[in-house]
Every structure is written in structure tokens, then in C-alpha cells.
Amino acid sequence: MPEQPDGRRDDLAAMLGPLVQVLVAAEQPVLAEHDLSMWGYAVLCGLGDEPVRTQAALAQAIGADKTRIIGVLDTLQERGLIEREPDPADRRARLLRLTGEGRRLRDDVQRSIQQGEQRWLGRLPADERAVFLRALARLSRLAREDLDRSR
Amino acid sequence: MPEQPDGRRDDLAAMLGPLVQVLVAAEQPVLAEHDLSMWGYAVLCGLGDEPVRTQAALAQAIGADKTRIIGVLDTLQERGLIEREPDPADRRARLLRLTGEGRRLRDDVQRSIQQGEQRWLGRLPADERAVFLRALARLSRLAREDLDRSR
DNA sequence: GCCAATGGTAAGCACGAGCATACGATATGC
DNA sequence: GCATATCGTATGCTCGTGCTTACCATTGGC
Numbered sequence: 001m002p003e004q005p006d007g008r009r010d011d012l013a014a015m016l017g018p019l020v021q022v023l024v025a026a027e028q029p030v031l032a033e034h035d036l037s038m039w040g041y042a043v044l045c046g047l048g049d050e051p052v053r054t055q056a057a058l059a060q061a062i063g064a065d066k067t068r069i070i071g072v073l074d075t076l077q078e079r080g081l082i083e084r085e086p087d088p089a090d091r092r093a094r095l096l097r098l099t100g101e102g103r104r105l106r107d108d109v110q111r112s113i114q115q116g117e118q119r120w121l122g123r124l125p126a127d128e129r130a131v132f133l134r135a136l137a138r139l140s141r142l143a144r145e146d147l148d149r150s151r
Numbered sequence: 152m153p154e155q156p157d158g159r160r161d162d163l164a165a166m167l168g169p170l171v172q173v174l175v176a177a178e179q180p181v182l183a184e185h186d187l188s189m190w191g192y193a194v195l196c197g198l199g200d201e202p203v204r205t206q207a208a209l210a211q212a213i214g215a216d217k218t219r220i221i222g223v224l225d226t227l228q229e230r231g232l233i234e235r236e237p238d239p240a241d242r243r244a245r246l247l248r249l250t251g252e253g254r255r256l257r258d259d260v261q262r263s264i265q266q267g268e269q270r271w272l273g274r275l276p277a278d279e280r281a282v283f284l285r286a287l288a289r290l291s292r293l294a295r296e297d298l299d300r301s302r
Numbered sequence: 303g304c305c306a307a308t309g310g311t312a313a314g315c316a317c318g319a320g321c322a323t324a325c326g327a328t329a330t331g332c
Numbered sequence: 333g334c335a336t337a338t339c340g341t342a343t344g345c346t347c348g349t350g351c352t353t354a355c356c357a358t359t360g361g362c
């Protein structure tokens with residue numbers, strides 16, 4: 001910084017755009033190798049240790065359109081990666097869980113993806129990298145909260 | 152870090168996604184206020200002090216589709232924000248320049264946008280912020296180089 | 303008990319991006 | 333001189349996204 005001859009710096013979005021692009025591109029072969037779609041993987045990541053109650057809530061949590069992830073959930077369920085069962089307390093809703101297999105697959109894929117990230121993170125000095133990741137995690141969390149608030 | 156109960160962290164793309172989303176959303180009203188499209192602004196930002204030779208080169212530099220920015224360039228030219236003239240050395244090609252007005256508008260918009268960024272950057276400690284921006288600028292540059300190489 | 307809201311589902315519509323094709327004018331290499 | 337490549341232009345096609353609508357079953361509030 002600054003990046004421009006006249007002292008200006010690029011907007012955050014302008015800087016983040018290309019970075020997201022290369023990262024997403026790097027994920028494709030990993031996902032393909034495991035026969036996962038991007039949204040399929042996002043669903044697996046969006047399910048943690050506790051079941052998620054309602055598909056709509058999961059869709060929101062991962063930034064997906066609830067009407068578009070139905071097929072994704074169907075596929076994941078068919079593959080035994082998730083379980084989807086009616087909530088006994090409210091029969092309109094489904095409880096969504098990772099199966100053991102789903103968790104293993106998610107963790108495998110994530111390991112591979114984050115290994116690929118070293119290509120980029122490895123270009124930062126170690127102390128800078130730690131700060132960058134910490135700052136990014138914080139900003140990302142804040143952004144998510146903002147998005148949740150506006151929905 | 153780590154962000155997950157089980158020690159995992161989110162993928163970079165997963166963290167960057169929501170952040171890009173809120174940043175882009177914050178840009179919309181600024182762009183609208185100046186009657187600029189996102190690609191229009193990207194063109195203004197992609198033109199620096201020196202003319203850019205060929206529309207295709209500009210399109211590539213800003214990550215746009217050369218066939219899709221023609222209308223954008225038409226509009227910007229009509230508004231007197233850019234100049235577009237045949238390259239005397241090669242009449243197939245155009246030289247693209249910012250006008251003074253285009254530069255002023257670009258700088259105004261960028262000032263507003265970067266002011267809006269304080270909402271996020273201001274949530275980081277000052278030393279972390281500087282490191283974050285420096286790291287991001289570097290990663291962004293590396294990503295751009297990678298994208299250029301693959302085109 | 304009735305009505306409005308909710309959850310999952312299916313599908314429609316509009317839009318933009320990515321990519322491709324084709325054309326005329328021009329430039330380059332052999 | 334000819335074949336190929338390049339530039340700007342126009343347009344088509346496909347796909348994904350965001351949003352909407354509608355439906356049925358269920359729930360919650362009055």
C-alpha cells in the first residue's frame with residue numbers, strides 16, 4: 001500500500017474479486033474429484049455437530065436459496081452424506097444432520113482445499129499470514145451477521 | 152482462529168464470500184448516486200494515467216468480457232468520462248483514456264466507497280488493519296497475475 | 303374454529319456472466 | 333500477394349442466481 005502511482009489504493013471489493021476467483025477455481029477439481037457440487041460442499045460445511053432445524057435455516061446460513069438447495073439435499077441424502085428427518089416437534093420442518101460418511105467426506109475435501117490455499121497463504125510472511133487470517137475471520141463473521149440481519 | 156468447535160477453519164473462499172457480498176452491496180448506492188454501473192466504474196478504475204491500448208486489453212485488465220463492455224464504453228464516452236480514439240499505429244485498435252471529468256468522478260466515487268469500507272476496516276485494530284490490507288493487496292496482485300497467465 | 307404464517311416443494315421469470323460465432327477492417331508474416 | 337491473426341462489434345446460447353408465485357400440510361394466535 002499504496003498500490004497506485006497516485007497514492008490511491010484499490011477498493012476492497014476490487015482486491016477481493018480476483019482472489020475469490022482463483023480460490024474458487026482451485027476448488028473445482030477437488031470438488032469434482034469427490035463428486036461434489038459447490039452447494040453440496042457448502043451444505044456439508046454448514047452442518048456441524050448439531051442438527052440444523054429447517055432447510056430454510058440451513059439455506060440462509062450458507063447463503064443459498066432455499067428453493068434451489070432442495071435438489072442438492074436430495075442428492076446428498078441419496079448418497080448417505082446427510083440425514084433429513086421430520087422434526088417431531090413440528091411436522092412441517094426437517095432436522096438435517098451430517099452422517100459419519102458426510103463428515104469424513106467434508107473433512108477430506110476441506111483438507112485438500114486448504115492444502116491448495118497454501119499456494120497463496122504461503123506467499124505471505126508467517127506473522128502476516130496469521131494476522132490476515134484472524135482479520136479475515138473477523139470481517140467474515142461481521143459480514144455474515146450483517147447479511148443475517150438484512151434477511 | 153480456529154473458528155470451528157472441532158479446530159477446523161473455514162476455507163478462504165467461504166470467508167471471503169460474505170465479505171465481498173456486503174462490500175459490493177455497499178457500493179451500489181454510491182454507484183447509483185453517480186449514475187455509474189459497476190462495470191462503468193471498473194472501467195474508470197482500470198484507466199490510469201496512461202492510455203490503454205485496445206479495448207480487449209482493458210477488458211482483460213478489469214476482468215470483463217470484451218464483447219460486453221462495448222456498450223459500457225459507449226456510455227462513458229457519451230458522458231465525456233473517457234476518450235476513445237483509433238491508434239494511429241494500428242487502425243484496428245483504440246486508445247482509451249480518462250478525461251479530467253472521468254478522473255474526478257472516479258476519484259469521488261472511490262473516496263465514497265473507501266469511506267464506506269471504514270465500517271468494516273474500523274472493526275480491526277489499527278495494526279491488524281494495516282497488515283490485513285498489505286497482505287490482501289499482495290494476494291490480490293498474485294491472483295491477478297495468475298488469472299492473466301491463464302487467459 | 304378460523305385465519306395467517308410457516309416449511310418444503312416445484313416451477314417461472316428476468317438478468318448477467320461466460321463463452322462462442324461471425325463479420326468487416328486492418329495488420330503481419332511468409 | 334495471400335493466408336492468418338487481430339480488433340471492435342453484434343449477437344446467440346447456456347447456465348446460475350435471485351426472486352417470485354403457488355400449492356399442500358402444519359402450526360400458532362386469537
